[in-house]
Amino acid sequence: MKKSNFVLFVFILLINTKLTAQQHYSENPKLVVGIVIDQMRYDYLTRFDKKYGSEGFKRLLNNGFSLENAHYNYIPTYTAVGHTSIFTGTTPSNHGIIGNHWYDKYEKLSIYCVDDRKYETVGNNGNGGKKSPYRLITTSVADQLRLAQNMKGKSIGIAIKDRSAILPVGHTANAAYWFDGGKEGDWISSTYYMNSLPKWVKDFNKSKKADEYLSKPWNTLYDIKTYTESIEDNNDFEAPFKGQEKPVFPYDIPKLRKNNNNYSILKAIPAGNSFTTDFAKAAIIGENLGQSEHTDFLSISYSSTDYVGHQFGVASKETEDTYLRLDKDLASLFKFLDEKVGKGNYTLFLTADHAATQVPSYLKANKIPGHYIEPVKFMNFLKEKTKKHFNSDRLIEDFSNFQIFLNQEKIESLNLNSDEVANVIADASITYKGIYKAVTAKTMRSTTFTKGILNSLQNGYNQKFSGDVMLIPTPSTIIYSRKGTTHGSGYSYDTHVPIIFYGKGINKGSSKKKYEIIDIAPTISNLLNIEFPNGNTGKIIEEVIK
Structure with missing residues (x-):
């Protein structure tokens, strides 16, 4: 080969390599959305299937990739631990979050996973914002995305629960927001992230959407007689709200809020999920997520499903109604993402932080050990x-x-x-x-x-x-009241959760192979061409990625 031709060949090869690399990078989605549904069992996907619409859960199932045999691979299956493990790709043995609360054998006291007295509340004068992720000792996939882009691109966590907003987005998040109930009724944050709330958050709080939701009763979305996937409404296995004799529909929320810590009752009804969706949409607009040359990360956790599950149990009409309403909230969110970020411009995954057992007293009433x-x-x-x-x-x-x-x-x-x-x-x-x-x-x-x-x-x-x-x-042995239920074990009723991937770079299909919750983070990391979280012990789910 002549020298001139060789030089030209090398030049063309370098240009093509550069273009390929640029094209590969540009193929990253503009926005990654991680959705966690607190206390969602896998069988809620199948049990309520006939009543779900076509644009919520079914949109993900029909157009994304569903893992039908996905489990948590550790004990205890609690909220803080679940959210942390999803986004770090590892278990408590490595990431250090061993519970929501746990006994600190060095300080000789019970501690809460995200409490941090070094920081102050941003958004009101209460103590609800004295939080940070400092007890998390590894990085999350959101951290790794920020590092890979030289701290460009935004990372934001949203949830009614503080731990569910803070832990998924790790140490480098631009913001985490959670709901301060009681007498406040505001979305707040911590000075760990900022010194004052952005204008869009202040405007959202001023809109008094919380009061709007609390001005309406909670009745079933459809005729209660059609809720055949759940047990009788009036039973001995559910806990009523304070000030209420029986846990039955309809629930007079405007009246009940006074005896149930005012704004905090919003956490315990399906409207809390709608409220979270509204705030997530406001964040996408307010922060211009998915609009830059860099990939942004948004974590959304739906907490009200957990409060409802604890109070009423797995088999209740309240739980059924909550998921039918959540299905509509998800459909609304997906449509919003299509409009604001663009179809094909975002990647999304949906999972749960744990599942739950049937109410043991209900099991015992049916001759099943509990x-x-x-x-x-x-x-x-x-x-x-x-x-x-x-x-x-x-x-x-x-x-x-x-x-x-x-x-x-x-x-x-x-x-x-x-x-x-x-x-x-x-x-x-x-x-x-x-x-x-x-x-x-x-x-x-x-x-x-x-x-x-x-x-x-x-x-x-x-x-x-x-x-x-x-x-x-x-199995089905808990430390809890006789009404309602809880979680935390390593049995399948607590470990079996949905995992669905959807959007840019994701195959369509499903798998019955067993996967673990810690496999989400490395799979998303591989999709984004970034390094895994630094404590990762999960594996890439190859059949998910195109």
């Missing part, structure tokens, strides 16, 4: 055991999240062996009704469990922060 553990009785039982073995009933410092924290100072003062005390407590716990497995921290550190529920327990164990004895209850 059980309740009373913490005080359980602790008295263990104290009797330690008194018998070690002549002291002061060896347990705290019991929370099915973890036992030992009083190491007392153990040392009595010249006892900490591992021996933990073993005795574990052996005693397993004899207690409702406790299925008990494992010491030493076992967690010295043994590798590769599958099953003990693997999930190990994935949730953090050597620095977790307790000295970890407990697993029997």
